[in-house]
Amino acid sequence: MFTKVIFGRYVPIDSVIHRLDPRSKLVLSLYFIVLVFFANNWQSYAFLAATTLATILLTKVQLKFFWEGIRPLIFIIILTVLLQIVFSAGGTVYWHWGIFSITSMGLVNGVYVFMRFFLIICMSTVLTLTTPPLLIADAVESLMKPLLKIKVPVYEIALMLSIALRFIPTLMDETQKIMNAQRARGVNFSSGSLIKRVKSIVPILIPLFISAFNRAEDLATAMESRGYRGGDHRSKFRILKWRGADTIACVGMAAITAGLFLLRLL
């Protein structure tokens, strides 16, 4: 259950989007998020919504997975939208009480804010649904390479990231085991006051930390015995390939940018 939340729910199927290089996916989805903030009227929002929908359809992933991406954030969205509606002023006043008011401008702003959230979440969900976390880590490594010039240990950071990803399920299993062991001794994690529940977490964390340190030591020895010396004198087994489709995706994004700025003029 926990693992699902952290792993971004990668859906292993085959689609045009799945096959894109993780670097282009990562950069383009970040770029799109910035782009969303440039939309300023109904037409531009509708245009971005249409492109997002088209991308979602291209992933061939069932829509319910996208809904699962939005659901955990729904309260934040609703709260922000409500604050926008209630606090922004301008245009016709429909209702008003003390400092609160509902105005036409407020409603419009509310809808815009909602659209922004919705589009950003959908696009980043496209990234996590179609790219395994490991490949995202590879993309980060590859994109960070220029930082090698200012002595940032990019390769070490990338290896740490990939080892961290690899150990998440292991440590989750371990947590479950420790919790079961405590339950067998009569600990109740799901009832009692908040303070009591937080207190019952401490006896989980301590054995978990101890075992994580032991694992780290074992792992370091194993890595050393397999010839790991750090640094950049290593060849790579997983390589990223920039294909024609990636270039097309970039051109497509440029076209979307052009379209958006034309619509802004309306």
Next chain:
Amino acid sequence: MIEVKNITYSYPNSDSKALNDLSVTIQDQQWIALVGHNGSGKSTIARVIDGLVEGYQGEVTVNGMPLNDDTVWDIRDQIGFVFQNPDNQFVGATVQDDVAFGLENRNVPRPEMVERVQQALEVVGMSEFATREPSSLSGGQKQRVALAGAIALQPKILILDEATSMLDPQGRQEMLEILKQMKQRFELTIIMITHDLSETAMADRVLLMNHGQLVADAQPEKLFARTQVIKDNGLELPYSEQLKEQLAVAGIDLPREYMNEDRMVEWLWDKLN
């Protein structure tokens, strides 16, 4: 050939000696079983040979190279090491990534790396799991991947530090079978550390350790016959050997050589008919 000469070592913050003036020579292509109870020093000596322990007295020579700071990486190139805990030695995010890890460290060009990863996975029968993540594998499968990772480096020596102790009996049996094949095929020297004497039957030579010293150095059958030595050093005879002992007490004449449980059942069956 591995030569260990007068090694003495104590772990930091410990008064007792983990290794006490230990000397031993291991010939090429021998299968060595290194046995002893917990804390007898058997793991420590294996780590000394691989250069994973610092601050000992004495000398180690591996294939003619004296072990020191300059040669440690060359010596590690010749030694494959498989550890006890399947989870704590799995570095890669997938099976093939993990097998490739050692090759990446040695800067092997990618086309050759892909080939060697495939071959190594074939040897241990894990080819179809190449893209699987470790969390979806059993302990035995993970240990086979660790073996593949070691063998992909084409070592001359393979050290297994209680590599089967966390596996179920079936996983254990599979590992031993694969090891037997690998030894033949790659002409390996194997050092297998264990506290289960039944795993030593395949060995050419059993080294029994206690208090950081060598107590016995013999062929498995000969060692099994020295029941008092085994008991005195905190170990237990394999079940079939215990049975043999009891049968001998009851006055039944038994063959001298080691029999595993299946062979024992067969022999008893013949005897009863």
